[in-house]
Amino acid sequence: MNNEADRKPARDPQDLARLLVSREQAGDAEGMAALYEPDAILDIGGGQLARGRDAIRGFYARLVAAGQRFELGIQRPAIVNGNLALTSTRLANGTVTVEIAHRQGDGTWLWVIDQPSVLP
Template identity: 60%
Template sequence: MSERARQPEDLGRLFVERANAGDVEGLVALYEPDAVLAVPGGQVQGAALIREFYAKLLADGPRFAPGEGQPALRKGNLALTSTLLPGGNATAEVARRQPDGSWRWVVDQPTVLPPG
């Protein structure tokens, strides 16, 4: 079983570790089953489409550099997570505490700033 995010801030680190390992299923496990992920040109929703997106993304073996995770903003069982990325971009995500106390993303915007 893959490590679970014990704190919302763990999600970004786990993403980089799993993406660099080519672990598509591990990436999908970071999201709630009906989560929404922003992708180029729109968004995908649900584990099957998130899995399909990451399988295509990781097919060529890209490497992901860790960014500078920011402290999560928490309100009850919700948290806003974000990471400052190398190159000046940032991510923004909404995570939810799960019944077992772990955290998973509900909404993920991996690129906040438009290119250019």
Template identity: 55%
Template sequence: MSSDVRTRAARPEDLSRFIVERLNAGDVEGLVALYEPGAVLALPNGQVATGRAEIRQAYEHLVADKPTFAPGQQQPTLQNGDLALTSVRLADGGVTVEVARRQPDGTWLWAIDQPSLLG
């Protein structure tokens, strides 16, 4: 499926729903499409994936074993103009924190993603 036919995030909160759907589908390209070209993604080993190529590699590794992901509880979004801080409380007690940016077409993409702040 090419990224131009995937649903794009009309609201910052949509990104959290899309990530779970695409993780469970093993849709690596769909996952990468949720990020700005120069976005950063924190990795479990303390490293950071920078840019879509590194983010793609991280997700290829993550979905290889076909894990199942459950949606967490979306927390209230804090928005200031074209920036939004989103977070999700996970079932395991962890919390995700992301910074999304409104794109020129009005949709939202993540610029910074910290998927495991606590836990």
């Protein structure tokens, strides 16, 4: 799935996590980064943030190269307020993710803030 034409946009904020996992499992770091706004931030651990789509792409490319495999967790229903949505997922190891998504002008959704590990 390295062809941009094969990448479906998130029509609902609940689609973002599923698309992230499927693109990661396909080794598509570019497609993973495409789920974020150009100036988004991603907490990458250790008190560090990946700022912007290029930095996010680089982080995911390193994860993919290292053989990291994401699994779908149990998503909580998104809380939507206008053009913003709070999404979260509880992973099998108990970790909880929290993200803020923003509705784009065409009605699709992209993440603007991603905190992939709230609870150990």
